[in-house]
Amino acid sequence: MTYNSLFTVLSDVALVDETLSHAIAAAEAFDAHLDVLCLGVDRSQTGYYYAGASAIVLQETIARAQEESEEVETLARQRLEGTTIRWAVDAGVSQLADLGRHVSTRARFSDLVILAQPYGEGRGAELEPVTESALFEGRTPVLIAPAGARPAPRPRRILLGWNESSEALGATRAALPLLRAAESVHVVVIDPPTHGPNRSDPGGLLSQYLARHGVKAEIDVLSKTLPRVSDVLLRHVADMDADMVVMGAYGHSRFREAIFGGATRYMLEQATVPVFMAH
Incomplete structure (x- = not known):
């Protein structure tokens, strides 16, 4: 692909x-x-x-x-x-x-x-x-x-936002050519659920899936220490010096995102590196 x-x-x-x-x-x-x-x-x-x-x-x-x-x-x-x-x-x-x-x-x-x-x-x-x-x-x-961002057609370091949603999985599959070519992929999980089948290994199944495609991935589990999820992601972009963000788009309805805000909208407003999205 x-x-x-x-x-x-x-x-x-x-x-x-x-x-x-x-x-x-x-x-x-x-x-x-x-x-x-x-x-x-x-x-x-x-x-x-x-x-x-x-x-x-x-x-x-x-x-x-x-x-x-x-x-x-x-x-x-x-x-x-x-x-x-x-x-x-x-x-x-x-x-x-x-x-x-x-x-x-x-x-x-x-x-x-x-x-x-x-x-x-x-x-x-x-x-x-x-x-x-x-x-x-x-x-x-x-x-x-984003304005002022340098082109990154072959990003070396990618931040992959993961929340177990179908949108995030769709973005992951669509970005596989980029993920496979990257030197490192950080799968970022923010405040994983304390209940559910993946509570003891957040992002584990995705990491296995990526490894089978030859992607060098590691899991970063973060706490939501800032008001918005997008703020935490953007701070981690800076910490790991990421070249690109991969994320699912609009987990909520577009109307709710426009009126109340959401991770997609805030990310698109504040991002300083290219953002790869799919829905």
């Missing part, structure tokens, strides 16, 4: 170079084909305008989105033409509410989607639905590239 077909979505001129740096590095590392979708996004909510203005406003916002799409496409082609990888670029315009259809259709036929960090200062409203569309509708693992 490897990643032969990569996919990325670009919708912000300011994030083109940053996102493509990670995507190109991955394409080079896996000798993969990279598909790039350059989207101009109409972020207006036309239903809020009075009836006579809707057509005029819609025309203006679509025209602006078309200009953004062309600008992003031009920058992407310039960046890719100087590489030796196999690539293809497609461009288009979408309304914010219709982003999922455009992204998920292409993500389904990819092995890995590489995207910019969806949260943070200066991040557009479209980045969150793009990420969720790839994960939920596209059913494809996603590699999130």
Whole structure:
């Protein structure tokens, strides 16, 4: 198993170079084909305008989105033409509410989607639905590239967040090419349950599974000494000098994550190294 077909979505001129740096590095590392979708996004909510203005406003916002799409496409082609990888670029315009259809259709036929960090200062409203569309509708693992993080297509040290959930197991299976190639994989278990079949050996079955795939894994059992699970994970990322985090995405509903927060959302907001997620 490897990643032969990569996919990325670009919708912000300011994030083109940053996102493509990670995507190109991955394409080079896996000798993969990279598909790039350059989207101009109409972020207006036309239903809020009075009836006579809707057509005029819609025309203006679509025209602006078309200009953004062309600008992003031009920058992407310039960046890719100087590489030796196999690539293809497609461009288009979408309304914010219709982003999922455009992204998920292409993500389904990819092995890995590489995207910019969806949260943070200066991040557009479209980045969150793009990420969720790839994960939920596209059913494809996603590699999130935080601002300022160096590309790590072949990470040496990986932190694998483990809570015995189906999401965490799905992320583990999807990340096996990366895990096998890593020098060390730390399976991090935070406050393991005191009752249940695995209470005496937290992470033991996963460690056995990984060992059979040639993964050099060790179990780190940590206490939740900080308010959030993501805080504990991020502190351990720094302690072990990890190059990447592998974790399941959205153990709770997306609505609950958005309103009350959760490990996925906080991790994506605060991460300083690439985060590999699957659902």
